[in-house]
Amino acid sequence: xxxxAENSTASPSGKANKPKAEFAxxxxxxxxxxxxxxxxxxxEAAYTAKLEEAITVGYEILKNGGSSLDAVQKTxxxxxxxxxxxxxxxxxxxxxxxNELDASIMDGKTLNAGASAGTTNVRNPINLARIIMEKSPxxxxxxxxxxxxxxxxxxxxxxxxxxxxERRLESLKxxxxxxxxxxxxxxxxxxxxxxxxxxxxxxxxxxxxxxxxDKNGNLAAGTSTGGMTNKRYGRVGDAPIIGAGTYANNxxxxxxxxxxxxxxxxxxxxxDISALMQYKGMTLKEAAHEVIQNKVPNLGGxxxxxxxxxxxxMVAEFNTAGMYRATMxxxxxxxxxxxxx
Ligand code: ASP
Numbered sequence: 001x002x003x004x005a006e007n008s009t010a011s012p013s014g015k016a017n018k019p020k021a022e023f024a025x026x027x028x029x030x031x032x033x034x035x036x037x038x039x040x041x042x043x044e045a046a047y048t049a050k051l052e053e054a055i056t057v058g059y060e061i062l063k064n065g066g067s068s069l070d071a072v073q074k075t076x077x078x079x080x081x082x083x084x085x086x087x088x089x090x091x092x093x094x095x096x097x098x099n100e101l102d103a104s105i106m107d108g109k110t111l112n113a114g115a116s117a118g119t120t121n122v123r124n125p126i127n128l129a130r131i132i133m134e135k136s137p138x139x140x141x142x143x144x145x146x147x148x149x150x151x152x153x154x155x156x157x158x159x160x161x162x163x164x165x166e167r168r169l170e171s172l173k174x175x176x177x178x179x180x181x182x183x184x185x186x187x188x189x190x191x192x193x194x195x196x197x198x199x200x201x202x203x204x205x206x207x208x209x210x211x212x213x214d215k216n217g218n219l220a221a222g223t224s225t226g227g228m229t230n231k232r233y234g235r236v237g238d239a240p241i242i243g244a245g246t247y248a249n250n251x252x253x254x255x256x257x258x259x260x261x262x263x264x265x266x267x268x269x270x271x272d273i274s275a276l277m278q279y280k281g282m283t284l285k286e287a288a289h290e291v292i293q294n295k296v297p298n299l300g301g302x303x304x305x306x307x308x309x310x311x312x313x314m315v316a317e318f319n320t321a322g323m324y325r326a327t328m329x330x331x332x333x334x335x336x337x338x339x340x341x
Contacts, residue, residue, distance in 0.1 A: 020311045020312060021213070021311065021312025021313075021329055021330050022215055022312070022330040023062040023063070023068075023212070023213050023214050023215050023312065023330050024062075024212065024213045024308050024312035024313075024314050024327070024328070024329055024330065025055060025058045025059055025062060025071055025075065025210065025211070025212040025213075025308070025327070025328050026210070026211050026212070026306040026307070026308050026314040026315075026316065026325070026326070026327045026328075027051065027054060027055050027058070027075055027079070027208070027209065027210045027211075027306060027325065027326050027327075028207075028208065028209050028210075028256060028258050028304065028305075028306045028316065028323055028324060028325045029047065029050075029051060029079060029084070029085050029206055029207075029208050029323075029324030029325070030085060030086060030205050030206035030207045030208065030258050030323065030324055031258045031259050031302075031303045031304040031318045031320040031322065031323035031324075032205045032206075032259075032303075032320050032321070032322065032323075033320065033321050033322075034205075034320070034321055034322030034323070034324070034338060034339065035321050035322065035339070036338075036339055039338075044338065046084060047084060047324055047338065048336050048338075050078070050079065050082050050084050050085075051324060051325070051326040051336050052326065052334060052336060053078055054075045054076075054078035054079050054208075054210075054326075055075060055210075055326045055327075055328050055334065056328070056334075057071075057074050057075050057077075057078055058071035058072065058074060058075035058210060058212060058328075059071075059328040059332065061074060062212060062213075062214050062215065062330075063330075063332075065214075065215050066214065067214050067216070067218060067220070068108070068212040068213060068214040068218050068219055068220035068254070069105065069107055069130070069218075069220040071210070071212040071214065071220070072105060072126075072210045072211070072212050072220045072221060072222040073105065073126055073127065073130055073222060075210045075212075076103075076124075076126040076208055076209070076210050076222050076223075076224050077124050077126065077127070079208035079224070080123075080124050080125070080126060080208065080224055081123075081124075083165045083167070084206065085206040085207070085208045085324075086168075086205055086206030086207055086208075086225055086226045086227075087101070087103075087125075087206065087207060087208040087224040087225050087226060088101070088123065088124055088125065088163075088224065089162070089163065089165070090165055090167075090168065090206060090226070091163045091168070091225070091226025091227075092168050092171065092172070092205075092206075092226040092227065092228065092229040092231075093168050093169055093171070093172040093226075093229060093230070094227075094230070094231050094232060095172075095176075095230050095231065095232035096232065097169070097172065098120060098160065099120060099160065099163035099164075099226055100117075100118040100119065100120055100226070100227060100231070100234075101116075101118070101119050101120070101122065101125045101163075101224070101225065101226055101227075102115075102116065102117045102118065102119075102125065102224070102225050102226075102227055102236060102237060102239040102240040102245075103115065103116055103125035103126045103128065103129040103222070103223065103224040103225070103239060103240055104116075104129050104140075104222065104223055104239060104240045104241070104242055104245055104246040105126060105129045105130050105133060105220065105221070105222035105223075105246065106133075106220065106221055106222070106242060106246050106247055106248040106254070107133065107218070107220055107248060108218055108219030108220055108221075108248035108249050108250040108254050109218045109219075109250050111248075111249060112133050112134070113133055113139050113242045113246070114128075114129040114130055114131070114132035114133025114134070114136075114139060114140075115129050115132065115139060115140040115141075115240035115241070115242060115246075116128045116129050116132060116140070116141050116142065116146045116150075116240060117140065117141075117142040117143070117146070117236045117240045118142050118143045118146075118234060118236060119143070119146050119147050119150065120147065120160045120163075121147055121150075121157050121158055121159065121160050121162075122146070122147060122150045122155055122156075122157060122158075123155070123156040123157070123158045123162065124155070124156065124224075125224050126222050126224045127155055127156075128141075128146060128149070128150045128153075128155055129222065129224075129240070130222075131149075131150070131153045131155065132146075132149070135153060136149065139242065140240060140242075142236070143234075163226075168226075168229070171229050172229050172230055175229050175230045176230060179230065206324070207223065207224070207225035207226075207239060207258040208223070208224050208225070208258075209221070209222060209223040209224070209239075209245075209246070209256025209257065209258060209306060210222055210256060210306070211248070211253075211254035211255060211256050211306055211307050211308045211314075212254065212308060213254070213308050213309075213310065213312050217250065217310065218250060219248045219249065219250050219253065219254035219308065219309075219310060220248050220254055221246045221247060221248040221254035221255055221256045221270070221307075222246060222256060223239045223240075223245045223246045223256045223257060223258070224239065225237065225239040225245075225258075227239070227261070228261065236261075237261025237262070237264075237265070238257055238259075238261035238262075238264035238265045238269070239257070239258075239261065241264075241265055242270075242271075243268050243270055243271035244257065244261075244264050244265045244267075244268055244269055244270060244271070245257045245261070245264060245269075245270060246270055247270030247271045247273070247274050249274050249278070250310060251278055251310065252273075252274040252275075252277040252278045252309065252310065253273060253274050253277055253284050253287075253307050253308060253309040253310065254307060254308055255269070255270035255273050255274065255288075255305050255306070255307040256270070256305065256306055256307070257269050257270055257303065257304070257305045258303050258304055258305070258323065259296070259301060259302055259303010259304060259318075259320070260301045260302055260303055262301070263296055263299050263300065263301020263302075263303070264296070264301065264303060266299060266301075267291065267295050267296050267299060267301065269291055269292070269295075269296065269303075269305060270305065272287075272291050272295065273287045273288050273291050273305065273307060274287075276290060276291070277309070283309075283313070284307055284308075284309040284313050284315050285313070285315050285317075288305055288307055288315045288317040289317055291305075291317075292304060292305060292317040292318060292319055293317070293319055296319065297319050302319050302320050303318065303319070303320060304316065304317055304318025304319065304320060304323045305317055305318070306325060312329070312330065314327045314329075316337065318340075321339065321340065322338050322339045322340065323337070323338075324337075324338055325337045325338075
C-alpha cells in the first residue's frame with residue numbers, strides 16, 4: 001500500500017520532486033496468515049473500525065502541530081487497549097499461561113530510544129518505553145526491574161489477569177496441542193529436539209506499531225507486542241530491539257516491524273531499511289522491498305513493516321498473506337488494508 005505522496009522523493013534515478021507532505025502517519029496491527037476466507041464480515045469490520053479510531057488519534061495530534069512521538073504513543077495506546085491486537089489487553093500467552101509484553105519507541109530527531117521487555121503488569125508498555133527514553137539514562141529495561149520503574153514513574157499498573165482473553169488462551173491451547181503432536185511424531189522417529197515448530201509461524205499475530213512525521217519534520221516510530229504465543233524461557237522478540245522492531249532517524253525514515261521476531265532481529269530490519277536509504281540512496285519503497293521481500297525471506301523469516309520517510313512518503317511492505325494497516329496523509333485521506341492488494 002502506498003499513499004498519494006509515494007515517489008515524491010527525488011531518487012538516484014532522478015524522479016521529479018513533488019511537494020513534501022506536511023505530516024503523515026502509518027500504522028500496523030500485525031502481519032501473518034490473514035486470509036479473507038477465514039474472516040467474518042463482523043471481524044473485518046471490528047479491525048477496520050479500530051484501525052481507523054487509532055490512526056485518527058495520531059492524525060489529530062499531528063494536524064494540530066503535536067509531535068510525532070505523541071502521535072505514535074497515543075495511537076499505539078488505542079490498539080494496546082483493544083483485545084483485537086496482540087499488544088496490551090490482547091497480548092498472547094506464554095507457555096506458562098502468563099503474558100509478557102515488549103515495546104519500544106524512538107525519536108528520529110535525537111536518536112533517543114526507549115524499550116521495555118517482558119513486563120507483566122504495565123497496562124501500556126509503549127508508555128513505559130517512552131518514560132525510559134525520556135526520564136532514565138537507559139535505553140532498555142526488562143522484567144521486574146522495568147515494572148518497578150513503571151510503578152515509580154506513576155504509570156498505570158494492572159493485575160496480570162487484566163491481560164487475560166479467552167481467545168488468546170484458546171490459541172495457546174491449540175499451539176500446545178500441535179506441539180505435543182509434533183513431539184510425539186519426533187519421538188517416534190527417535191530424534192532429539194528441544195523445540196518444536198508447532199505452528200510457530202501462526203503463533204504471532206497482531207503486534208501493533210506506528211510511524212509518523214510531524215509538521216516540524218521530526219520522525220518517530222514505536223512498536224508494542226505480547227510477542228509469540230507459547231514463548232518461554234524469557235524469550236524476547238524484535239519489538240523492543242532498537243534497529244530490529246523499531247527505528248527512526250530524521251535523515252531517513254521511521255520504521256515499525258511485525259513478524260517472526262527472531263529473523264527480524266538477525267536481519268536488523270528497521271535499521272537496515274534506514275541504512276539502505278542513507279548509505280545507498282535508495283527510496284523508502286526500494287529499501288523496504290529489499291529487506292522484506294529479499295533479506296528476511298532468504299533467512300527463512302516472514303512479516304512486514306510500516307514506515308514513513310522524511311518527506312512523508314509512506315510504505316507498508318509485507319511478505320505474509322496479510323497485514324492489518326492504515327495510513328493518513330496531511331489531507332486527512334485514510335486508507336485501510338488487511339490483505340494483499
Ligand atoms: N515480532 C513479534 C515478536 O516476534 C511478533 C509479531 O510481530 O507478531 O515478538
